[in-house]
Amino acid sequence: MDDAARHLALLTKTTEVVNSSLDLQEVMEAIAHETAAALETDACFVYLYDERADELVLRATHGTRVEDATKAPRMRRGEGITGVAAAQGEPVMIPSKAHLDPRFKAFPNLREDDYESILAVPILARDKLEGALNVRTREPRMFSEAEIELVVAIASQVARTIEHAKLYAQAQRRVHELEALARISEAVSESLYLEESLEAIVKTTVESMQATGAAIVLEDGRVAWPEGRAGAHALRLPLRWRARTIGELVVDRDTPFSDDDRQLLEAIASQAAVALEHGRMALRGVLAQEIHHRVKNNLQTVASLLRLQARSEQVDARKALADSVNRILAIAAVHEVLTEHREDDVDLDELVDRLRAMLVQGLAVGKEVHAELEPVSLAGQRATALALVFTELFGNALEHGGGRISITLTERDGDVVLAIADDGDGMQLSADGTGLSIVRALVRDELAGELRLVDDPGLRAEVTFPASV
Template sequence: VTASYEPGAYGEADQEVLLHVASQAAVAIENARLYQESQRRVRELDALQRVSLELVSSLDLSAVLKLVVQTALELTDASDAHVFLYDESTGRLSFGAALWATGESDLRPETTPRPDGITMTCVRSGEPVVIPDCRSHPLFADPARRAGGLESIASLPLRRANHVLGALNIAFVQPHVFGEDELRLLGLLADQAAIAIDNARLFQAARNRAERLAAVGEIAKAITATFDLKEIVAAVSRSLMPLLPHSHMCLWQRNALDGGWSAVSATEEGIAALRGVLESFGCSDTAEVAIVRAATDSANQGSAGQSLASAGLAALVVVPVMGDGKCLGLWTVGAGDSGAFSPDDVDLLRQVSGHLAIAIQNARLYSEMEDALERLRESQTHLVHSERMRALAELSAGVAHDFNNVLTSILGRVQLMLTHVQDPATRESLQVIERAARNGAQTVRRIMGFARHREGEDFAPLDVNRLVEDAILLTEPRWRDPVSDRPPIDVKFRRGKPMSVVGSAAELSEVLTNLIFNAVDAMPEGGRLVLETRREGDQAVIKVQDTGVGIPPEIMGRLFTPFLTTKGSGNAGMGLCVAREIVARHGGTIRVESEVGKGSTFAVLLPLAHHVRPHESKEELSMTQSTQNQRSLSILVVEDEESIRRLLASILGLEGHEVRTFRTASEGIASFAERRADLVITDLGLPDQSGWEVARQVKATSPKTPVILITGWGVSAEVTEARRRGVDYILPKPFEFEELSDLITKALADLG
């Protein structure tokens, strides 16, 4: 354009010149434009070539994605570029990389792409989606979807062969018209990116397989190294964490009692919430792997989804653990990411579940083997104990027989004398002898307890607190000895609520006395002795706790073994053995806890008495209360011990009976055949024949004649068995005046 202030300044010649100049200028401008276009094309081609080389040379997926968004911004004036990856197997999009023109990068979007958004539309169709004006497009009609002032956007598919691997999004905050060349160039970039992404994925998959194989190998080693399921699951969790990030891992098995799921082992708390998830899954022989997603699957917003969310998880894989064609349990692995757990991840978990099945079976076999071994140990211990008890029973039976005969004579003679003596001092002395004889009889009976258990014989309701008080008073001279130089022992009694047990006062007193004496012996330097009573369920508990030297571990297992002692040769080592037998006879047990240097605690547990009617003990009966027989009887006595024969003759004669005594069975049987008696009393052990034979012969001659069998052998028999053998009543030695008199009265009453 030229201008002049003079009219007619430009003639035809001037116009021709100007036309020539204009044409030359046009040529120059076109050449310049072509040059710029060629330069831009060269830059674009250089960029594509450089990107292509870099993409092909890299197998790191993260680096590839960052390079793609960087190149996209270099080729355009866009405000930002995003890459999203698509999983055809799940139909889900995941974030890949992002870059803004401001230089910010790797800012993940707050939400995954919408199912009806531009990115999902692009990958599903496999074609570019270009929107020059977002304000007028239906996909962005909602202003909230144009965050950051979005004006124009294009989404290009990342295709390899017939598969869409993802999408490249280019966005502008200013209105932008996408030209054909620009879209073609971005398409070339997308194609190069797809090749690089596919190669990186293949490489990553190969590396993952190698890592997973190595992890499975490590898991197999861990499983064979232990039989503890908790340790096994912890080892599996550690091995899988680098390959499969998770926040929860647990092994579940069916509870045999209620059929519910029990967590055998876990890596986190909150297990209770997951039981609601598992209730919707069975554990059958055809169980399949299941995936529960709490955040994105509307179908899972029921009870399972809610339970999953309450456990703080967004995704959970439930894997059946199969072994020998059976479902042994369930294995759950959870994560906070709803998109977690790809098909490859599930395959890995399925492989590992096979190893877990082996671990469960091994653990079960090991547990069964341990149980069998423990039962074998118990059986062996019981057998050894039984043999010891049998040997002790044989020894004690012979000793008890002789002692019973001696005690029978002493007790009987003392009670006879008490019926005649009136002098108080003499009576007191005789009563001391009587009590000593009775105590001796109790001792013999306890020894005989090793040979047989007399369940409930002579038992009566007993006040537990009173038993402890009596034991403390009885042992006071031992633990409170003012003459001894031993440091003092502080004794305390923590009395529990009133409660009763059924048993023998003498025997239980012996147990407590023995435990107290042992505690005192364990505190040579003084200390504290605490006795305590309390109730545990249906049992009364008596505790004896000391602060003594404690019991060495090597002694604990043999603590109740007969003849075991740590007190030197002056002690027989029978105290605890006898105590356990007494407590067992009462239906109870003894527990022991001890720590060397700190002391020991013995706890005696006895069944509580329930609705038992109290009755008088023998000690409360008086000789003068003996029931007198209504008439004089003819009584035949067969006893090989002369002192006992004479004693029986004196006792029975004192009550007005006619008594015939014989030493041997044959003499007694012959006398009865010659002249019958109203009642026969025979000893069990006789020089020629047993008392059973005497009873048989008497019943053969006179079936209605009562027969009383007296014995110092501690023989016990059922009523039916005894009567089958001709014996109506059994009276163990040593017996008391009243016992014999009452038994004769009962025999006559039964006879009518």
């Protein structure tokens, strides 16, 4: 077979190869093999141009191998003989002693000095650099014009393959991005709980980006919903809602992030911001509804207490007003604790201590108040009842007790025990008085407990009720 026929066969084979697969790596390896075989050269190297790094990266070889597979040889345009061909946009041919040429670039893991000749050509797609390839021989060789034209034609075929592979990769990536965003959108729309939505966003981010880890950082700096581990590269994207930054999406990976990666993560961050703000709005709505419900119940409690006081035949207006103020302040103290901790339960030891401090003002002149309060938690509505009970009993001890008053709060065997004792003259609460009626009703109906009054020698009032009902 003459050279023309062999060259035509190679071009035909090259066309078949580039049209046989959209896998760029597979095509480049086949091209390296077919080109070296048809031109009867000892080696063929195919480089792909990395536009972001402005480097040519060796992607396929025939006749030799890269000894350290973790370090692919790279060169800039104009660097090395192949880099010069890429920079000039035209072939470069050296028939002998190529490794002695001043433009030659050696790689420690690529044995190129074994070759005498080299023919390097750029891979151009409509004048845009896509890569470069070269063929080499161990013996000196002057490549003919026909051989140079053949290698240029092969490079043109490879250029179209690279274009098609890039378009296919972009399409695949777009599908991948849309699938990731669809999963995130589904998680945001289906879950009724903010924690579930954000957890799904973080996990989908890790899977979609092949990341080592990710997390959402709230505006107060608190790290929420962390997943995985830190990587060599980290990307932080703000979560913005109506021109306001409400947090950050932090993603870690061992490999650098591309512009496409950033675009996808910006879309994910936008979804996360929507989920975060909508979840907060829903929470605020539920919280507002709960507050309205509690305020309504507490206003009804205040109204009932005032009606009960009004039924008494002997009413000291000044004392009745002072008692009502203390009851309202007791309810307000419960609200304050609930608001500060943003929880449904109240720490009774903290609540009782606040009420103690509030009530002793102006009433504890010359009195010694000692409190031993164990940590006890109680639901908000029951805490309101206990606050009113404590206000009545402690107020009575301050007004009628002696110089020493002790307060104890403990939990034993599933029951909460609140005891207030003084060293005064004994029972001062009238059995049918308004204050005692309020205490008995609240202990019985709201706390499902019992009240014990011991008159020996001062008064010890003890309230016992189950910690949970």
